[in-house]
Amino acid sequence: MKKTRKIIEIDDELCTGCGECVPDCAEGSLQIIDGKARLVADKLCDGLGACLGSCPTGALRIIEREADEFDEEAVEEFLAEQKKKQETAAPTGGGCPSAQLKTFQSSMSCQAANEPNAQRGAALSQLSHWPVQIRLIPPTAPFLENCDLLIAADCTAVAYAGLQQDFLQGRVVMMGCPKFDDQQLYVERFTELFKTRKLNSVTLLIMEVPCCSAMLQIVKKAYKDAGAEMPVRQVVVSTQGVLLDERAW
Numbered sequence: 001m002k003k004t005r006k007i008i009e010i011d012d013e014l015c016t017g018c019g020e021c022v023p024d025c026a027e028g029s030l031q032i033i034d035g036k037a038r039l040v041a042d043k044l045c046d047g048l049g050a051c052l053g054s055c056p057t058g059a060l061r062i063i064e065r066e067a068d069e070f071d072e073e074a075v076e077e078f079l080a081e082q083k084k085k086q087e088t089a090a091p092t093g094g095g096c097p098s099a100q101l102k103t104f105q106s107s108m109s110c111q112a113a114n115e116p117n118a119q120r121g122a123a124l125s126q127l128s129h130w131p132v133q134i135r136l137i138p139p140t141a142p143f144l145e146n147c148d149l150l151i152a153a154d155c156t157a158v159a160y161a162g163l164q165q166d167f168l169q170g171r172v173v174m175m176g177c178p179k180f181d182d183q184q185l186y187v188e189r190f191t192e193l194f195k196t197r198k199l200n201s202v203t204l205l206i207m208e209v210p211c212c213s214a215m216l217q218i219v220k221k222a223y224k225d226a227g228a229e230m231p232v233r234q235v236v237v238s239t240q241g242v243l244l245d246e247r248a249w
């Protein structure tokens with residue numbers, strides 16, 4: 001039954017298909033289709049606008065128009081169906097077209113010496129996979145199995161000059177900001193990861209600023225909830241790029 005109610009509207013011209021809105025829609029009504037955010041079905045959108053704040057271009061807004069009534073049962077069925085598909089399908093890295101899972105083959109020393117960057121004296125990247133953002137890496141990503149995991153706050157990448165050589169080399173990295181991202185999503189993501197994948201070790205790299213301490217609490221809660229046992233190293237970096245503290249727990 002249709003009625004006039006509040007519902008999401010997407011401006012195709014402003015939408016870049018970044019996928020930032022997808023995780024914030026608890027009903028799963030937003031998906032990236034053909035490179036743009038789309039409303040899967042009117043009945044799946046509650047019209048509350050929880051996704052609005054995540055859109056970097058302002059492509060989302062709430063309007064009033066004639067639409068199917070919001071159907072909670074349909075939402076539950078849809079989410080269950082999506083979960084089943086995710087469990088049986090190959091990992092993909094989320095809705096963003098640029099976030100497909102990739103593993104990079106590391107260069108051997110003789111190959112590295114012949115790389116253009118190496119010839120110019122620049123260090124080669126130690127990144128072994130893509131994507132790197134916590135919210136875009138599913139716990140089922142193949143590169144997470146039997147890895148040494150680096151969980152790094154976003155700002156550490158620019159604050160600490162030696163991150164690539166001192167922390168990234170030989171590790172899989174998951175990066176994020178606990179201040180601007182969904183902290184509960186982080187807890188759930190790490191809890192599932194710690195429960196289902198075998199990790200050799202975890203290194204947590206955070207900044208000295210107060211908001212970054214939330215990342216420590218997130219990882220500790222996920223570690224406890226998952227009943228994890230792998231060794232964890234916690235490292236704190238100053239805003240001027242100095243290693244302030246390092247401890248194991």
